[in-house]
Amino acid sequence: MTPQRETLTEPMSKTRLRLWLKLLKTSSRIEGELRRRFRDKFATTLPRFDVMAALSRFPDGLKMSELSDLLRVSNGNVTGIVDRLTNDGHALRVAVPGDRRAQLARLTAAGQAAFAELAQAHEAWLDELLQGLDAADAAVLHSLLGKTEGETDAQ
């Protein structure tokens, strides 16, 4: 019943637990490094960058709820981030013609220009931070991460 010889070595649950700790440590380390660099080099934050990245993919704008779905964060969260981006002149809210409840968040021209710079640095940083992985490693890693996804929501 129990899968092949696991009790002879380590229970599978312990293996998975250790794997999770490793995964968490890795992403936390990289995320922390990115956050630090965004702050030091561009005086901005990772959440701001994430929102700008989403908006840059939709030049016509995104509803607040679409934005929170896309980024998988709460509604109230994006409200605050878009507020601050708006104060910075990087984003703005425009009314939706047929629906007075909704608003579209969009990047301003300044926001687009700023994001272009950020995105270039971001990609270069990751290229550096993931130097240890070649193309084959990346493919395998990407595939294994995909195997963790259950039957729920895709992307």
Next chain:
Amino acid sequence: MTPQRETLTEPMSKTRLRLWLKLLKTSSRIEGELRRRFRDKFATTLPRFDVMAALSRFPDGLKMSELSDLLRVSNGNVTGIVDRLTNDGHALRVAVPGDRRAQLARLTAAGQAAFAELAQAHEAWLDELLQGLDAADAAVLHSLLGKTEGETDAQ
């Protein structure tokens, strides 16, 4: 000079960027699920669990600075979490004999008992959430994640 034929397909930096997005999405998804379950089943949080896990490994207590080093979060952060654990009766601060600056954070008996329950559920949840990976997958994934670590700090 440029590594083998990368421009014929996708630049390596783009590959690494996509890998990072996948890694981030995976860890965020799992972390979110753990957070939700801790809240729903035990009315607690992931940061609280992380601190309790660290303290449970050191029954004699940890200095606040040791705790923040271990968890790789800021000093001010652990102050607040230990405050709340203390209010819950799960942790307490004890003086360090030779040094009046420092304090040791420790789990109370209630904290140890609570943590035992939490840890068991946590391990079971991860076993479920990482069902898609068998022992061989886990070994490869763990190893590849290790390759992302530079020459800096080990663990």
Next chain:
DNA sequence: GTTTAAAATTTTAAACTTGAAATAAATAAA
């Protein structure tokens, strides 16, 4: 048409997080 339900967003309360400043105590230097 009025009422009810659903949808989109904002607001709120609580917790988490960081980095920096402030405190306090120990150590080193003079």
Next chain:
DNA sequence: TTTATTTATTTCAAGTTTAAAATTTTAAAC
């Protein structure tokens, strides 16, 4: 000693995050 530096921790300001409550508007039922 007295002074200066380092170490340990807390406090603080700002931002992030969540879940829940409140608002506003739309759509549906009747």
